[in-house]
Amino acid sequence: GQNIDQPTEMTATEGAIVQINCTYQTSGFNGLFWYQQHAGEAPTFLSYNVLDGLEEKGRFSSFLSRSKGYSYLLLKELQMKDSASYLCAVNNDYKLSFGAGTTVTVRA
Amino acid sequence: IAGITQAPTSQILAAGRRMTLRCTQDMRHNAMYWYRQDLGLGLRLIHYSNTAGTTGKGEVPDGYSVSRANTDDFPLTLASAVPSQTSVYFCASSRVGEAANEQFFGPGTRLTVL
Numbered sequence: 001g002q003n004i005d006q007p008t009e010m011t012a013t014e015g016a017i018v019q020i021n022c023t024y025q026t027s028g029f030n031g032l033f034w035y036q037q038h039a040g041e042a043p044t045f046l047s048y049n050v051l052d053g054l055e056e057k058g059r060f061s062s063f064l065s066r067s068k069g070y071s072y073l074l075l076k077e078l079q080m081k082d083s084a085s086y087l088c089a090v091n092n093d094y095k096l097s098f099g100a101g102t103t104v105t106v107r108a
Numbered sequence: 109i110a111g112i113t114q115a116p117t118s119q120i121l122a123a124g125r126r127m128t129l130r131c132t133q134d135m136r137h138n139a140m141y142w143y144r145q146d147l148g149l150g151l152r153l154i155h156y157s158n159t160a161g162t163t164g165k166g167e168v169p170d171g172y173s174v175s176r177a178n179t180d181d182f183p184l185t186l187a188s189a190v191p192s193q194t195s196v197y198f199c200a201s202s203r204v205g206e207a208a209n210e211q212f213f214g215p216g217t218r219l220t221v222l
Contacts, residue, residue, distance in 0.1 A: 041215070041216075042198060042213035043198070045212075048210065089151075091209055094204045096151075098151040098152070100148055101150050
């Protein structure tokens with residue numbers, strides 16, 4: 001089976017940094033995705049990690065440790081538009097298993 | 109068409125009725141997927157297709173069927189809708205074989221079964 005855990009909610013202040021953790025136990029692993037989903041909209045791709053280490057993309061970075069079954073998404077210089085749900089998903093044989101998502105609220 | 113489209117945008121359906129949710133992509137992706145998204149449960153895979161002519165069951169396939177007659181279209185059918193199928197349904201596509209296998213999602217269909 002697939003077990004993917006991430007916190008339900010996080011709140012942070014505009015301009016701050018937030019780290020969203022994701023732990024997983026899955027029957028297979030071909031990489032880990034992070035998606036962003038604004039309320040009432042479709043998920044959109046943020047990042048992909050298949051090897052251990054940090055991937056940086058502007059204000060967003062994602063880290064993976066395969067031995068620990070752990071990833072995090074780091075959001076820097078938070079903006080109001082970053083208020084959204086962030087979904088961790090494990091790729092197993094080209095099928096994605098998603099965590100329940102973390103709702104991030106950015107306050108002014 | 110740009111990307112993935114879904115129809116209808118929303119639908120209210122009486123229990124026991126048959127319903128087909130439509131999904132079309134123009135990116136020539138070989139793989140397509142159907143998910144349902146429920147509060148607190150995240151996205152769950154219903155059915156998938158790795159290439160035209162083939163389909164497979166996901167995590168929650170019961171009560172749903174799919175077909176993949178061509179590359180572009182992947183309809184999802186509820187043969188006899190039940191209230192527990194009230195959900196937001198997302199269709200997605202990807203290019204299987206590429207390392208990242210990023211999935212692109214349609215705008216979703218909000219279905220209410222009464």
